[in-house]
Amino acid sequence: MNRTDRLYALAEELRRVGRAGTTSTRLARLFEVSPRTVKRDISSLQQTGLPVVAQAGVGGGYVLEASVGLPPVNFTPAQAVALALAVSALPPGSPFGTDAEAARAKVLDALSPADRARADQLAGRVWSRPDAVGDVPAPRVLRAVEQSLARQLVLAIEYRSSTGAVSRRRIEPVVLARTRGTWYLVAWCRTREGLRWFRLVRVLRADLTTERYDPRPVADVGDAPPDAHPVSARPSD
Structure with a gap:
């Protein structure tokens, strides 16, 4: 994951955990970087205007300020491809298969034209075969x-x-x-x-x-x- 995508994913993770916040140690483990890199990334996000504040405590932590509204969650091209890959790997007749296809389509439709082009280019380089089963439920x-x-x-x-x-x-x-x-x-x-x-x-x-x-x-x-x-x-x- 390059730095731009990591910053985007880091912001989404902070948005996901919400007011509970999360530690720098956990973020470092999640994104496979050092805690120092996480601190630099958080600083960069703060400079762009994201309302992230540091929490006191062992290991350090970060939380989004409660007073600021959060924009809708978005997806990177790589995240969109990851979702498409997961959906394509579902065996025929899988539970929630129809909803999975609908969610995949919504994610792709929500991308900007440039990100959609990047996602399509990346998806074309990922091959997958569904794990077929011998019988399919009605x-x-x-x-x-x-x-x-x-x-x-x-x-x-x-x-x-x-x-x-x-x-x-x-x-x-x-x-x-x-x-x-x-x-x-x-x-x-x-x-x-x-x-x-x-x-x-x-x-x-x-x-x-x-x-x-x-x-x-x-x-x-x-x-x-x-x-x-x-x-x-x-x-x-």
């Missing part, structure tokens, strides 16, 4: 699952077991997991009164109800499979 099922998780609404499903038997259940989604190339929905099954792993491709129908539920802790599911990891876009604070 789009209507995926959408209902997505909304159930996001809005914490009970889901009514028709499910076909490995033996071909079809059952109707009401479930409370906990985790979406992709392992061994297949998407599963881990949910509390009210019929079985326990957590169950439902293979999404076997969900014949999924209807969103109006009944809310309190999400069970992810820890109740146990450890993630070796090839499945929680989706996290940020390093730990």
Whole structure:
């Protein structure tokens, strides 16, 4: 990352953490530079008018002044390409795939003409192949699952077991997991009164109800499979 892009990304990171602020040590680790470089970069941002103030304490810290409004978050060409790459790597039929494509398009449309040209040039040098799967869940099922998780609404499903038997259940989604190339929905099954792993491709129908539920802790599911990891876009604070 060159210095111009780093300054831009540093300003966005300060904007993200907001009034809580963050330490120079963490910023140095995040951008893979020395704490001294972070201090020089902060000074440069202050000279451009960004309202950054130093916090007292071990290691030093920075926070944006609460009295000054913040402009909208923008993206660098490299960040736009990174998002496009992540979206393109989604397997066909991935949950939130439609929303991911919409977000990718919005980010590219928000770039200035010059930045869009830089992003297009960079993207042309990055090749990616989606990790195809053997079966793809029905789009209507995926959408209902997505909304159930996001809005914490009970889901009514028709499910076909490995033996071909079809059952109707009401479930409370906990985790979406992709392992061994297949998407599963881990949910509390009210019929079985326990957590169950439902293979999404076997969900014949999924209807969103109006009944809310309190999400069970992810820890109740146990450890993630070796090839499945929680989706996290940020390093730990």
